Each structure stands twice: as C-alpha cells, then as structure tokens.
Amino acid sequence: MSGIEARFAGRLGGFMLDAAFSLPGTGITGLFGPSGCGKTSLLRCLAGLTRLPDGFLRVNDEIWQDGDIFLAPQHRRIGYVFQDSRLFAHLTVRRNLQFGLRRAVARGIGEAEVVGLLGLEPLLQRYPARLSGGERQRVAIGRALLAQPRLLLLDEPLAALDRAAANQILPKLREISQLFAVPVLHVSHDIVEIERIADGLVLMRQDGRVAACGQLAGMLTDLSLPFARQRDAAVVLEMTAGAHDAAYGLTSYSAGGVTLTLPGQPGAPGAAVRLRIRASDVSLARQRPDASSILNILPARIVEAETAAGPHVNLVLGIGGAASPIRLLSAITRKSWDALGLSVGEVVYAQIKAVALAESR
C-alpha cells in the first residue's frame, strides 16, 4: 500500500483538531489554512511530537499510530523542518547534516547529493550562528532529508524569509520530492507558494477540520471552495515547452491540445513547466477579436458560473480537447455577463492577458 492515511481528532490546548485525510505516496501536498487552524498541531501529530489518543496514521504499509500503537518520533521515518530551523548551535553545518544520517538505519539519500542540491558546500565548516535565515533553512531541509525520511514534513519553512531567499529554496523542494521520491507535506498560509510547487492540497478550516483534499488543479477551479472565488484566484497548468521564436523572444507551451505563447525562454524545448493564469487576466468575447494585442485567444466553453450577488461573476472555462478540457478561471463583471447575454454551456473566446511561469520543473 502506498500513500499516507491520517485521522486525528481531539482537544489540544485551547482548540479542537478534527482532521482526516489521505495523501499520495509521491509529490508535494500543500497544507493550507488560516493561521491558528491547527496546521502545526496536525504536523506535530504526524511526527509523534504530540500524542492525540484515538489517532490513526498509516505511512505506506507501516502503521505509526492506531489505538495502543504509538511509535515515538525517533522511530518514525520522518523528516521535520521547523519554522525556526532548530539547528544545533554546538555543531557545525556538516555535523548538523550528519546528525540524522548517522542514526538512520536505511541509506539511499547521500550526503554529497544533498549538499550539492542545496548548495551547502561553502557552509559546511560554519556554525549555525553565522548563517543567514535562508542558509539556516537550507541546512535544516538537508538535515531532515539525510535522516532518510519516508515522509517529509515542512512547517512553513519559508515564512520567516525574505522573498529572494524563499524564491531560491522553493524550486529545490520540487527537485527534492522528485529526486528522492519522498512525499512532502508543506504547510503554508501563502497560496501562491502552494500554487508554485504543490501537486495536491489539503485545505483546513478555522475550526480545525479538513474542508477538502485532493489534486491542486482541481481544487483551485472548484467553485464550492474559497480559492476560485478569491480576488487573486488563479489556475496552474502543467505544460511542455515547445518552439522558441528568437526574433520576438517568445516561447510556446502546449498541453492537451492547447498552446500558449509567452515571452522569455526558461528552458530547453521539451522541458516541463508550470504556468499560472490569474482569473482576473482572463476576459471573454463572443466573437474572435480580429485585431487584438493579446497573443493568447482560445475558444472556451463556459463550464460553471457563480452569478450570485456582488459585482463579479466567477467562471470556470474549459479549453482544449472536449474529452478532458483544461479548466481555466475567469472573473468578469456581472454587468458584462448580462451585456453579453452569457450562460453556462456556451462557447466563447477567452483572451488571456498574462501568463506567468510558476516554476520550471
């Protein structure tokens, strides 16, 4: 059995946790929710640092907690990266990295690989007191990885960092989950961070319950969830880089019969990339505009619409193949919706003003 199955319910200090979810055995899953909803408490339960009676946790084919069974943290094959890094002040970076490695039974994730991937070579002889915030978190991630985890838990490791430092680390997390085939649960209160790297998503509510969990792309375009209705709602598309137009500096990307063109050349042809399109950057037209500065104009079917009160209408569009269309979000004013006389099921033209490269993969 591959994958992780967890159920934790009970009172912890001043609030209730009531979370049940399952994760795939690979990739990055974002754990998202408002602050104070129990994300860290849930992570601590998974690590065994907090014990909730009646909890249940299965990681692949191992039961870590069930009834009287409770594996102590040191007997769980986890990696835990704390928000405040928690490096050991009395040990050099190298000794910090080796702490879990020396005690791990299995081997597979090598020290040299991790040092290389996270760029730790110049830091190895230093003590944690002489590291910057970003360097500390890179060491903490490396240290957790070298403990040979079967589940890597990241508790907002980038929350305390400036954007530049966070941008340096974020792509590394993707590489880690793919290179070492370890499932990652990444806690964040920043949905953009999750949109950039996660494959799956667990959404927690303020009351400590899991509201939904599933594939990221599907959840972002689910109008019954808060994401698609937010002002900065966006979708992510996994696409393959195609031809590069050197004369204009444009690159085309395609997936599922859809081709998008955008400036820049982030990778070689064939490279997998993740693109992000905000709902507010997608406008609609009844006829194909024959003179427009917008590069990406695609026929689209209106799949769902939320036309309730308020000045805006939130739409889900299907583009590409009819069998499994790619879902896009669009937010237009209710006035435009009425003026164009649109309804669900109709075919329109989606004008995509901007596409951002979320992450090269």
Add this chain to the structure above:
Amino acid sequence: MWPAIKLSLELATVTTLLLLLLGVPLAWMLARCHGWWGETLAALVALPMVLPPTVIGFYMLILLGPHGPLGPLLARLGLHTLAFSFTGLVIGSVVYSLPFMVQPVRHAFRALGPGPWEAALTLRAGPLDAFWSVALPLAQGGILTGAIMCFAHTLGEFGVVLMLGGDIPGRTEVLSIVIFNAVDNLQWAEAGRLAAGMAGFSFLAVLAMFLVEKRVSRLRA
C-alpha cells in the same frame, strides 16, 4: 597549613564530581517538571542556599550520627558513624552545595526550550541519545558555571564542616577552619596568607565563570 589545603581541595573536587553526576540529571528532571510538585521539589533542592550552614550541619550530624535515622544502616555497613569523617564531610558538602549546581544547570536546560530536544527526536535520536548529544552540550555553559560555583563554594565551607566534622587536623580541618583557628591564636600572618590565597582563587573562579558565559553567548549569537 598544607594538609588543610590538600584536604580542602580534595573535598571540593570530590563534591563537585559527585554533584556533576547527581545534580545534572536532577536539574534536567526539574527543568522538565512544570507541575506544583516539580516546583516543590525544586524549592527543597534550593533550600540549602538560604539555610544557615550551622542548621544544615546540625541536621546532618543527627542524620549521620550513630543514633540518627541512618544509624542502623551505617552499622550494617560496618560504620559506626559518618560524623567526624571525610565521607561525612563529603555528604554534608554535597547537600550544602547542591543548589549551586542545580540552579544554573536547570536554568540552562530551561533556556534551551523544547526546540533542540524535539529536533533531535525527529532525527532518530532516542531520549538518552538526545540528552547526551544535544541537551548536555548545549547546556555546557550552565554546567561549567555550576561546577565552578560548587568547587569555590565547597572550598570555603565553614559552618557545615564545623558542626559535622569538628577540626581534626589532617582529617576534617579544612582551610576556613585553619584561618579561624589562626585568628583565634592571634597568628595574623598565617591567617592573612591563607585569606589572600582564597580571595585570589575565588576571584579567578568568578572570572572563569564570566568568560564561560561570554563564550557561550557568542556561540548562540
């Protein structure tokens, strides 16, 4: 004079070593207890700090004497009494100096918080391993401070020794008693030399303590 210096140094060394063995685990336990009984135990351990040494000596004399509660136990071990012996002095000193080890070490463990401990557990270290390889080295400043304070404090011990050990030259006559006796016999020069020696040593001990603290805080900066 020399037998007294040797005896005092021996007493201070043995007491400090014993307190490292007993006091550090005790401080660890007290640092992790937050309930009312933890505080009660901590208060009991800290008591010798404010108790007059003569009172401690008095109770130790009763406890370790032939008619004390430990008398039958001592008799079974073939000992008549521990009072007026080096062993008795060591036991008295351990009790007397206990808080000087436990307080700084407990404080150092508390200051660490649960962070490093939890991190060690998530890195496959069991509790004993985490204590040895993380908690102990991170609290080294507090432990060194405790050891220096214990040593200096025991070296200058007077009240407890007088009550418990009397002043048998070469067996229980420690430095401060020699100074007291010298003054009593109007041997001012002898008392002056010893007092100056002890003042100098005490200064060096305090200086060493401050240097340790400075080094530790630089490591954490």
